[in-house]
Amino acid sequence: MTEQSYTTSESWTEKYRPKTLNDVVGQRHVVQEIRGMVKQKKVHSTILISGKTGLGKTTLAMIIAYLINELPYGTPTSDILDFNIGAEGGKEDVLNVLRLASFAPSANFKVLILDEVHKLSNAAASALLKPLEKPAPNTIWILATDQPEKLLGPVVGRALKLNLQGLEPEDLVPRLQQICDKEKLSYINEKTLLSIARNANAQPRSAINLLQSVNNQYHGGNKDVKVALSQALEAMGAGVDMLAAKLLSCVYSNKPKGLYNTLKSIKANEYIGIASYLLYHNQYLIEQKLDIQGWSNESRKKLSGSIDMDKISLAKLNKTHEVLVTIKRELATFMVPEFDLLLTKLLTRLGNKDE
Numbered sequence: 001m002t003e004q005s006y007t008t009s010e011s012w013t014e015k016y017r018p019k020t021l022n023d024v025v026g027q028r029h030v031v032q033e034i035r036g037m038v039k040q041k042k043v044h045s046t047i048l049i050s051g052k053t054g055l056g057k058t059t060l061a062m063i064i065a066y067l068i069n070e071l072p073y074g075t076p077t078s079d080i081l082d083f084n085i086g087a088e089g090g091k092e093d094v095l096n097v098l099r100l101a102s103f104a105p106s107a108n109f110k111v112l113i114l115d116e117v118h119k120l121s122n123a124a125a126s127a128l129l130k131p132l133e134k135p136a137p138n139t140i141w142i143l144a145t146d147q148p149e150k151l152l153g154p155v156v157g158r159a160l161k162l163n164l165q166g167l168e169p170e171d172l173v174p175r176l177q178q179i180c181d182k183e184k185l186s187y188i189n190e191k192t193l194l195s196i197a198r199n200a201n202a203q204p205r206s207a208i209n210l211l212q213s214v215n216n217q218y219h220g221g222n223k224d225v226k227v228a229l230s231q232a233l234e235a236m237g238a239g240v241d242m243l244a245a246k247l248l249s250c251v252y253s254n255k256p257k258g259l260y261n262t263l264k265s266i267k268a269n270e271y272i273g274i275a276s277y278l279l280y281h282n283q284y285l286i287e288q289k290l291d292i293q294g295w296s297n298e299s300r301k302k303l304s305g306s307i308d309m310d311k312i313s314l315a316k317l318n319k320t321h322e323v324l325v326t327i328k329r330e331l332a333t334f335m336v337p338e339f340d341l342l343l344t345k346l347l348t349r350l351g352n353k354d355e
Helices: 028-040 057-068 091-101 122-133 153-157 169-183 190-199 204-219 225-236 240-253 256-264 268-289 298-306 314-331 338-347
Strands: 046-050 080-084 110-115 139-145 160-163
Touching (some): 057 080, 057 139, 080 091, 091 110, 091 122, 169 190, 169 204, 190 225, 190 240, 190 268, 240 256, 240 268, 240 298, 240 338, 256 338, 268 298, 268 338, 314 338
Parallel strands (some): 046 139, 046 160, 080 110
């Protein structure tokens, strides 16, 4: 029997990166607007793509760039230029970008993608105002950011705004199933895919990374898929569901210090997942109160074991659920810092008498 030789393996996030609008998960409102723009062959000279980390802002920018230039995705071209402003945000860097923008395109448009554009210095942002107001012929600017509130008002005002919304875990399952089919992962069922999506904060990139890690764990000896998922989460440092369970435990156990400390441990890109999990876990507690057998996992077992359900009324659980719905909705607006929003809203639920 011939021994299998080593080969290099492409990251699944790169292998299955969306290359067309049909590949984009969710975001129907944004996809429809882009389709309409392309169908009419009328392209706004400045496009602002905003949304939380991991939702695919830069990928969408590249899809738009290739679409309007009528080129297959990934075709080598000097007409599509991508700049990471997080690394190149000074005035001199922007002047270099402007110099490149001055060259006429060989295709339909010269497209300049500025990623993390909120990190521009004030001087650099000011230098951009004139070319954004009066762009060179056949030049398209695509700005991507997860903090649009930090941009200069005139920059935002001149742009077509495409805001990527946070996804529900259920939205990701079909995409993950497609990958499973292509990679022949017949041992992973839909329930496991939903769990992967939930633990990945409903972010496509994180979910695909986690799926690949589960596959590695499975072939590394963890033939129990639940164990493989648990080990993958540990290896990737993903524990959003556990953090959300800890927050609710603090709320219902009246522990403001624990609530504050747990919130401080949340990473910036985890807030969308936290908001979803707070709702999932609170719904589980409501089901427990109604004697309905809901789906449970390790974090939910620890949550229900850390609080006295006999002292928590259904009215209190329902009122908290309303607050959690508000938190999730307001997180999508970018209007309030995530930490401040969660701390303020959750503190209102501490020590409340039963409604």
